[in-house]
Amino acid sequence: MDDDLNVDPYVRLQQTEDFQDLRSRFRKFVFPMTAFFLTWYFLYVFAAVFAPGFMSVQVFGNINVGLIFGLLQFVTTFAITFIYARWANREFDPRAEALGERMTEMGEGR
Template identity: 60%
Template sequence: MSTTGERSTGTIYEQVQASPEFADLRSRLRRFVFPMSAAFLAWYLLYVLLASYAPAFMATKVAGNINIGLIFGLLQFVSTFVITTLYVRYANRNIDPAAERLRDRIEGGA
């Protein structure tokens, strides 16, 4: 390709990045990632704030040596796995097919 041809149309990557399909893909990703990140950070902040400002509540025994603080801490791990599972399902349905089409476009040079 000539240098002038590349300037007028851009590389295939620049063309794909400027395409409506790529903008839609980026939007789909952000529709999941931003709200889920905010929800997880709020959940984690609640845990930290309760541990800092409500230690008596967090020390409340539930069964034996298991208290509310321990349960909240373990639920942090559970929520991480739940979010991961939700993301994989969302990506399989909403992101991966569109990304595959864009990759085919790039690799095929079309």
């Protein structure tokens, strides 16, 4: 038991089930969201490079498919940011704060 007290509190916290759960939840949210965004972004880039005819199709007036896809990149970025902020406030931050308090207690118990 005394050996546990000599281990850095950061290391002890990383070894807890709660920390592992938090890290797992974070990865399960962030990795798929990142994969989605990168796929969407590269679809836009590849379409611009390999399908210029499609990207230049006029939708209305001087607005073409490429411009709409480009603007949707911004919309997607803001949507992902909004979704992440809501998820973090609801799921991630409360657990992280609880772990932070636990870390403080572990550090004080040294």
